[in-house]
Amino acid sequence: MVVHAEANRHPMTLPASPGPxxxxxxxxxxxxxxxxxxxxxxxxxxxxxxxxxxxxxxxxxxxxxxxxxxxxxxxxxxxxxxxxxxxxxxxxxxxxxxxxxxxxxxTEDRAPNRPGAGQVSCYAWGDAxxxxxxxxxxxxxxxxxxxxxxxxxxxxxxxxxxxxxxxxxxxxxxxxxxxxxxxxxxxxxxxxxxxxxxxDVDLAPDTPHETAHCGTCTRCLDACPTDAFPEPYVLDARKCISYLTIELKDDPVPVPLREGMGDWIFGCDICQEVCPWNRKAPRSAEPVFAPREGTRPVELTRLLELSEEEFAREFGHTPLARPGRRGIARNAAIALGNQKDAGAVPQLKRSLSDPELLVREAAAWALGQIEGTAETSGDAAPAVRPAMPSPDGGG
Structure with a gap:
């Protein structure tokens, strides 16, 4: 039997701290x-x-x-x-x-999003x-x-x-x-x-969990906006929003997958949020996992404004440091493009001069989404074309 918060291997109540x-x-x-x-x-x-x-x-x-x-x-x-x-x-x-x-x-449910804001997976809300x-x-x-x-x-x-x-x-x-x-x-x-x-110590093994309790439910598979599950129990990471926003930090996000990212700029909780087993699961009381100010949700244009030094000061000690400033800024631009918020146009145009080519390309794409054109304007094209890998997933 596995130990839970209230019982260990033997039938006894676990103390909140080591007993006498x-x-x-x-x-x-x-x-x-x-x-x-x-x-x-x-x-x-x-x-x-x-x-x-x-x-x-x-x-x-x-x-x-x-x-x-x-x-x-x-x-x-x-x-x-x-x-x-x-x-x-x-x-x-x-x-x-x-x-x-x-x-x-x-620690708590995800807050409803609003225009100009992006979503961060709840495991990365905290300060550590x-x-x-x-x-x-x-x-x-x-x-x-x-x-x-x-x-x-x-x-x-x-x-x-x-x-x-x-x-x-x-x-x-x-x-x-x-x-x-x-x-x-x-x-x-x-x-x-x-x-x-x-x-290398011989500990007493527990009984393996042999039974699955998902039944015929497919809510997690059906909810995935990028179709990342080719079949049950198999994830194509290349389509997963968590992979696209975190692990694919050095390349453009393939264009066919950008709309499915919605307003997620770091990770994704969708397939877990819809799971019935998570409805009544206990919340964490760990203070370090509580949402820090500005992460539930996060202001997208502000992410585009941050310098490398400012980003490191604010996020260097958090999981958001993994994709780095350019990865997060790229994701923020894509989220703004998906929201089609005209109020983001001034910042996106400033981001056409971002020192990172990855960010410039995403900003140009976002402007095109907002303005309803395949390419934004003559001044955007030179900013994104040199040395940029094909964002459609090709070479």
């Missing part, structure tokens, strides 16, 4: 140590914790097929490390157990980078492992290691794969981060 020494589990057994780690996980704000044995993940074959189909797009780090995903020993050579953890990040937060929360668990098993080895993994986290999360009992490829939990939905502690 008299209630500490017997750490000499793997069951006692595993239960202790789950109690610590709850105290650190994790909503789910489970253990999987360090074996080849069931999804490695499908992952290879996914790469072969080209669905990874420009995320070249995935095929480059393809072999490393075959076993968690590529992350920690002596690994025996994988402790999977989940932390809810949605979740990688740093999760590592900080995982360290007490790693310290507890080292205290209980002196000389053991551990490795923390948050999104960046070659580890198929979803597979180990399912194997550790945290949930099942939804048709939108997200891990789903009956109580906590899918708005949570996954992280892992790999260790």
């Amino acid at each position: 020494a008299s209630t500490t589990p017997e750490l000499s057994t793997r069951e006692g140590l595993t239960g202790h780690l789950k109690t610590l996980a709850a105290a650190q704000g994790f909503c789910l914790a489970g253990v999987a044995p360090a074996v080849e993940p069931d999804g490695f074959g499908p992952f290879q097929a996914w790469l072969k189909a080209g669905f990874a797009g420009e995320m070249h780090y995935l095929p480059r490390r393809e072999k490393a995903y075959e076993h968690p020993a590529s992350v920690l050579p002596t690994v025996r157990s994988v402790l999977m953890l989940a932390m809810t990040f949605r 980078d979740y990688h740093d937060l999760l590592r900080d929360r995982m360290r007490p668990l790693s310290d507890a492992l080292h205290a209980a098993r002196p000389g053991c080895r551990t490795r923390l993994a948050v999104d960046t290691a070659p580890l198929l986290e979803r597979d180990f999360a399912r194997r550790s009992g945290l949930g099942w794969f939804g048709k939108n490829t997200m891990l789903l939990n009956r109580r906590h939905g899918s708005f949570f981060f996954l992280s892992a502690i790999l260790t």
Whole structure:
């Protein structure tokens, strides 16, 4: 059984903070140590914790097929490390157990958008980078492992290691794969981060989650505005709004996909928002995930006005730093073009002189959308043509 906020592996109530020494589990057994780690996980704000044995993940074959189909797009780090995903020993050579953890990040519902504003995925509303937060929360668990098993080895993994986290999360009992490829939990939905502690300590494994609870529902697939799901349980990342606004940060967004982006300028929550399992999922009480001023939603013309230095000061410590100023400015211009708001024309025209060619091209496209022409004007064309890859997805 997977630990929730109110119960661990054994039928007992988890304390809000580590209990007194008299209630500490017997750490000499793997069951006692595993239960202790789950109690610590709850105290650190994790909503789910489970253990999987360090074996080849069931999804490695499908992952290879996914790469072969080209669905990874420009995320070249995935095929480059393809072999490393075959076993968690590529992350920690002596690994025996994988402790999977989940932390809810949605604090409230998305606010309705308005003209001139853009949407940011709710995981990026706060003031911190979740990688740093999760590592900080995982360290007490790693310290507890080292205290209980002196000389053991551990490795923390948050999104960046070659580890198929979803597979180990399912194997550790945290949930099942939804048709939108997200891990789903009956109580906590899918708005949570996954992280892992790999260790050479033999921990007590949980029962894998073998049952899916999506039934005939296809709301997530039907809601995707860019048709990013060629079939249930398969994502073509090249069409996903999250990929287009974050990972495709150095190239123009293919023109046929721009309208589907709507007003999203960083990530996308659509396929999760429509999922019935997220309707009553608990919200996060973590202050660092609460929306910072100006992110729910964000002013689009202001994003176009920011210099590199201003962008770094405001967003350098947040997830928005990944696509950088030019990626976010490009996305903002596309969102303004989709909104067709004439009030944005002056700023878009100023952006035709942006130092980044990527931004100039997007601004010219947006002006064309607003003015109803394929190309905006004679003064826009020279600003965007030199050395710009074809934005239609071709060469």
